[in-house]
Amino acid sequence: xxxxxxxxxxxxxxxxxxxxxxxxxxxxxxxxxxxxxxxxxxxxxxxxxxxxxxxxxxxxxxxxxxxxxxxxxxxxxxxxxxxxxxxxxxxxxxxxxxxxxxxxxxxxxxxxxxxxxxxxxxxxxxxxxxxxxxxxxxxxxxxxxxxxxxxxxxxxxxxxxxxxxxxxxxxxxxxxxxxxxxxxxxxxxxxxxxxxxxxxxxxxxxxxxxxxxxxxxxxxxxxxxxxxxxxxxxxxxxxxxxxxxxxxxxxxxxxxxxxxxxxxxxxxxxxxxxxxxxxxxxxxxxxxxxxxxxxxxxxxxxxxxxxxxxxxxxxxxxxxxxxxxxxxxxxxxxxxxxxxxxxxxxxxxxxxxxxxx
Ligand code: SAH
Numbered sequence: 001x002x003x004x005x006x007x008x009x010x011x012x013x014x015x016x017x018x019x020x021x022x023x024x025x026x027x028x029x030x031x032x033x034x035x036x037x038x039x040x041x042x043x044x045x046x047x048x049x050x051x052x053x054x055x056x057x058x059x060x061x062x063x064x065x066x067x068x069x070x071x072x073x074x075x076x077x078x079x080x081x082x083x084x085x086x087x088x089x090x091x092x093x094x095x096x097x098x099x100x101x102x103x104x105x106x107x108x109x110x111x112x113x114x115x116x117x118x119x120x121x122x123x124x125x126x127x128x129x130x131x132x133x134x135x136x137x138x139x140x141x142x143x144x145x146x147x148x149x150x151x152x153x154x155x156x157x158x159x160x161x162x163x164x165x166x167x168x169x170x171x172x173x174x175x176x177x178x179x180x181x182x183x184x185x186x187x188x189x190x191x192x193x194x195x196x197x198x199x200x201x202x203x204x205x206x207x208x209x210x211x212x213x214x215x216x217x218x219x220x221x222x223x224x225x226x227x228x229x230x231x232x233x234x235x236x237x238x239x240x241x242x243x244x245x246x247x248x249x250x251x252x253x254x255x256x257x258x259x260x261x262x263x264x265x266x267x268x269x270x271x272x273x274x275x276x277x278x279x280x281x282x283x284x285x286x287x288x289x290x291x292x293x294x295x296x297x298x299x300x301x302x303x304x305x306x307x308x309x310x311x312x313x314x315x316x317x318x319x320x321x322x323x324x325x326x327x328x329x330x331x332x333x334x335x336x337x338x339x340x341x342x343x344x345x346x347x348x349x350x351x352x353x354x355x356x357x
Contacts, residue, residue: 004063005034005056006139007132007169009177020055030056035177038143040064061085065136067144082106082137088126090157092137094145102151105137107167108158113190114225115211117255119291120157128158131169138174153186155209160187161195171204182206188253193230196238205246209284210239213255215269223261232273240278250281256300256308257288267308271315283312283319 005013013034014027029047033039041062042053065082068089072078078094090106109126111118137156142149152174154160160167167187174180188209189195196208212232214220220227243250252274256262270283285308288299300308305321312319 002059002061004061004132005030006063006136007130007173009173016060020052020059022052026052031177034062035139035173036179038139040143063132063136064140064143065133067140078141080137080141082140084129084133090129090137092141092156094141094149096145096147100151101145101147101149102153103138103141103149104153104156105134105170106156106158107134107154107160107163107170111158112162113159115190116223116295117257117288117291117293117297125158128163128166131166131173134167134170135173135178138178142178150180151184151186152180153188153209155186155188159190159192161189161192161199164195164198168199168202168204171202171206175204183248186251188251190224190226191230191232191235192226193234193238196235196242200238200242200245205248207248207251208239208242208246209251209253210235211253211255212270212283213253214261215266215273219261223257236273236277236279243280244278250279252279252281252283253286254283255286255288256305258298258300258304260297262300262304262308264307264311267311268315271312271317274317275315283317284322285309285319286322 003016008016010027010031013031014024017023017027017030026048030045033045033048037044039045039062042057045053048056063085065084067080068083069081070078076096080092080094081089082092083089088109090109092106093104095102095104106129108128110123111120112125114121114124138149138152154167171182171185171187174185175182182204183206186207186209187199188211190211199206199208211224212220213223217227217231220232239250242248254261254270274283285305287305288297290299291297309319309321
C-alpha cells in the first residue's frame, strides 16, 4: 500500500524523503505545501523539482479526501460530504463569520454512542478515521476557501474520545503542522471519562466541550446511553481535572428538547449541578435541530430557550445561545449523509430536514 502524506508530520516526511535521497529542506517545503499552502496535487508544489514530484507521485498518495458534495446556505455555511479512498464518507462544515472562520470536523464515520436525538447515531459506527483523514477535512476546506480557517471544532460525526489516538494525533497535526492555536480548537465529548483524563495529560490544551443535555443522570441516561457507564459525578470530576491541568475554561453544551429538558426548574438544577466544583465555563444552549425520532422530539419554544438562559444567568452561570446556521442545508450532525444514503443526493433547496414539519 502507498503511504499517504496527509497525516505525516514534517519529521516523518523528512524520513520519507531521506529514503529518496533528498535533503531536509525538501521535506520542509513539502510539509508547507501539504499543511500551510493547501496543495491539491503534486503539480501544485511548484518549488519542488519535477523529477522529485514524479517520484513522490509514484510512491505516495497525497491523501486528501474528495469533496464529494457541497451544499451552500445563504449565510455562507458550506456543508461537505468528504469521501475517503475506500469510499467511506463523512460530513464536514465550513462556517464563515465576519471576524473568523470555523470548521466542524468528523472523527468517525458513524458513531457508536447511540444518542437518542442524533442523526449520526442511527446507522451505528462504520469505522473510525485516521489522523490524516481528520486533518484532511480541514485541509480540503482550507484549499477551497479564500479566507484563513482559524477555528476548529470536533463536533461532526463520531465521538472524538472513542477514537482517541488518531484524534489526538490530528490535534497535533493541526497545531504543529498547520499552525492553528490550541485555544482555537474545541473537542466535544459525550463524556468519556478515561478519555477526558487522558486528554488532560496531553501537552495540547484544547478547549473541552461537554455534551450535558440533562441536569441529572435519570434523564441523561434516557438521552445518552453512555451515561449509564459514566455518571455525571465522575464526568464532572474529570472535567474539573481537565480545567485544572490545562487552565482552559470548559464549554457545556445543552441541547434543548421541547418539553423534555427545557423547563426553568431544570435550568436551576443545571446551575446547581455545575456550582460548587471547579468548573469555569459557559453553557451553550443548542435548540434541537429536528430529526425524526421514535420519541417525537421537537424543538423548544423560543420563549423556553430565553427563559432557560435567564434562569442560568440568574444563578450565576453564563449562557450563550448557539446561532442556528445552515438549517436550509440540513447542517445538523449526520443529516446530509443520511439523506444522501437514503435518497441519493438531493439539492439544498429540496432538503427539508432541520425544519420542523
Ligand atoms: N460526540 C460528540 C461530538 C459530536 S456531536 C459529542 O457528543 O459531543 C456535537 C454536538 O451536537 C453534541 O453536543 C450533540 O449532542 C449535538 N447534537 C446531536 N444531534 C443534534 C441535533 N439533532 N440537534 C442539535 N444538536 C445535536
